[in-house]
Amino acid sequence: MALEDRSTVMDKLTSLGKRKGFIFRSSEIYGGLGSTWDYGPLGVELKRSVTASWWSEIVSKREDVVGMDAAILMNPDVWKASGHVGSFQDPLVECSKCNRRFRQDHVEGDACPECGGELSDPRMFNLMFKTFIGPVEDEGSVAWLRPETAQGIFVNFRNAQEASRQKIPFGIAQIGKAFRNEITVGNFIFRSREFEQMELEWFCHPDEADQWFEYWLQARFDWYLSMGVKKERLRLRPHTDDELAHYAKMCHDVEYEFPFGWSELEGVAHRGTYDLDQHIEHSGKDIRYLDPHTHEKYVPVVIESSGGVDRTVLTLLADAYDEDKIGGDERVLLRFAPHIAPIKAAVFPLVKREGMPELARRIVEELRGRSWNSIYDEGGSIGRRYRRMDEVGTPFCITVDGESVEDQTVTVRDRDTLVQVRIAIDSLVDYLAERLDPRGQKS
Numbered sequence: 001m002a003l004e005d006r007s008t009v010m011d012k013l014t015s016l017g018k019r020k021g022f023i024f025r026s027s028e029i030y031g032g033l034g035s036t037w038d039y040g041p042l043g044v045e046l047k048r049s050v051t052a053s054w055w056s057e058i059v060s061k062r063e064d065v066v067g068m069d070a071a072i073l074m075n076p077d078v079w080k081a082s083g084h085v086g087s088f089q090d091p092l093v094e095c096s097k098c099n100r101r102f103r104q105d106h107v108e109g110d111a112c113p114e115c116g117g118e119l120s121d122p123r124m125f126n127l128m129f130k131t132f133i134g135p136v137e138d139e140g141s142v143a144w145l146r147p148e149t150a151q152g153i154f155v156n157f158r159n160a161q162e163a164s165r166q167k168i169p170f171g172i173a174q175i176g177k178a179f180r181n182e183i184t185v186g187n188f189i190f191r192s193r194e195f196e197q198m199e200l201e202w203f204c205h206p207d208e209a210d211q212w213f214e215y216w217l218q219a220r221f222d223w224y225l226s227m228g229v230k231k232e233r234l235r236l237r238p239h240t241d242d243e244l245a246h247y248a249k250m251c252h253d254v255e256y257e258f259p260f261g262w263s264e265l266e267g268v269a270h271r272g273t274y275d276l277d278q279h280i281e282h283s284g285k286d287i288r289y290l291d292p293h294t295h296e297k298y299v300p301v302v303i304e305s306s307g308g309v310d311r312t313v314l315t316l317l318a319d320a321y322d323e324d325k326i327g328g329d330e331r332v333l334l335r336f337a338p339h340i341a342p343i344k345a346a347v348f349p350l351v352k353r354e355g356m357p358e359l360a361r362r363i364v365e366e367l368r369g370r371s372w373n374s375i376y377d378e379g380g381s382i383g384r385r386y387r388r389m390d391e392v393g394t395p396f397c398i399t400v401d402g403e404s405v406e407d408q409t410v411t412v413r414d415r416d417t418l419v420q421v422r423i424a425i426d427s428l429v430d431y432l433a434e435r436l437d438p439r440g441q442k443s
């Protein structure tokens with residue numbers, strides 16, 4: 001029977017995450033640091049599956065998207081142009097009851113306009129982390145840690161377009177760290193102050209923008225399905241008018257039903273020409289696009305897909321977490337889609353003699369040679385070894401027994417169905433390749 005009550009899943013994931021090496025509190029031996037996290041040996045594998053899959057779908061498989069990797073520190077004028085320096089320099093108050101944040105000058109009276117709760121004292125708050133370049137800490141040396149990766153793309157729009165000879169419509173994609181001095185953090189890695197974004201800025205003609213918006217909305221939703229996330233726990237939610245940024249024409253969030261409720265995984269937004277207009281105005285550089293056929297010179301509209309790597313990792317963990325019973329014994333398992341599982345296969349010698357360990361190690365070596373993270377485990381009963389692998393979501397466990405040494409066959413046990421098949425070692429690679437191929441995944 002599958003897990004029905006998901007209310008305790010976040011706590012279970014936090015402890016399993018630490019125990020099994022997915023996610024640790026940052027600098028834990030010093031007591032940690034508020035809401036910053038480190039990815040352990042299995043966590044980093046999972047995270048890399050996320051970014052690799054995104055990059056493959058968005059960049060590698062498409063002729064019309066190019067990638068880039070901008071510096072985290074940028075000229076501070078970028079953040080003036082983007083509105084980040086100005087728009088966060090407001091007195092912020094926070095409701096102690098519902099945690100909503102407001103600009104003090106937008107609130108009448110001193111109670112929360114949403115729930116009537118008590119508001120904190122106002123403070124000037126900028127979400128961006130401030131730092132200084134060079135030895136002198138003065139206003140002239142201020143720099144900011146980027147709060148989003150998107151601006152690195154916008155300021156390079158012309159560079160990337162000309163260098164890659166792309167024609168509109170086309171996209172520029174980037175994955176990288178972003179930093180926000182969030183007032184409210186929490187829910188494990190859902191909201192932290194240092195996180196990673198996957199952003200695509202799609203530049204198109206204003207006349208085609210609405211179609212592209214629909215296109216990317218669907219494509220992005222489908223990507224989460226391709227990662228094995230359950231369809232009934234995903235939805236697209238259009239922003240209400242008061243949520244929309246003043247320049248945005250439309251925005252939908254891809255949301256996931258976390259154990260703590262529906263929350264944003266990614267925003268897909270029709271940003272109009274706002275970003276490039278701002279950079280044209282502030283930099284004084286004409287970075288408009290010149291259509292080589294029509295000779296029309298214009299500022300393209302941007303459709304943005306902005307997702308969080310960490311939130312996707314959390315989604316994959318929360319979605320995969322399950323508990324069931326096998327023959328009266330409880331087991332905890334992570335039902336990862338095989339192509340994203342941190343460990344693809346584990347190989348067990350039935351006993352530590354008669355050539356079994358050597359054969360098992362040879363198989364591990366062969367699988368690792370294919371870049372499939374695989375491990376050798378000879379500790380404890382086979383049942384215990386299975387449980388260890390179920391808990392970290394390893395889809396295939398391969399057992400080498402006495403027969404294997406004789407006839408070069410092994411048993412492969414499937415994590416979800418528990419079915420065991422006996423196959424020739426020669427055909428093992430093909431057998432696994434077929435099942436580890438993301439094109440074969442369904443949700």
Ligand code: ATP
Nearest residue numbers: 182190191192195197264265266267306307308311
């Ligand atoms: P929220 O409303 O949750 O604060 P946002 O609307 O400010 O998010 P965006 O500015 O649209 O977020 O950022 C795009 C994506 O970056 C988000 O969908 C999310 O996946 C990720 N992200 C943003 N802030 C954080 C954070 N503090 N921690 C982890 N991921 C984040």
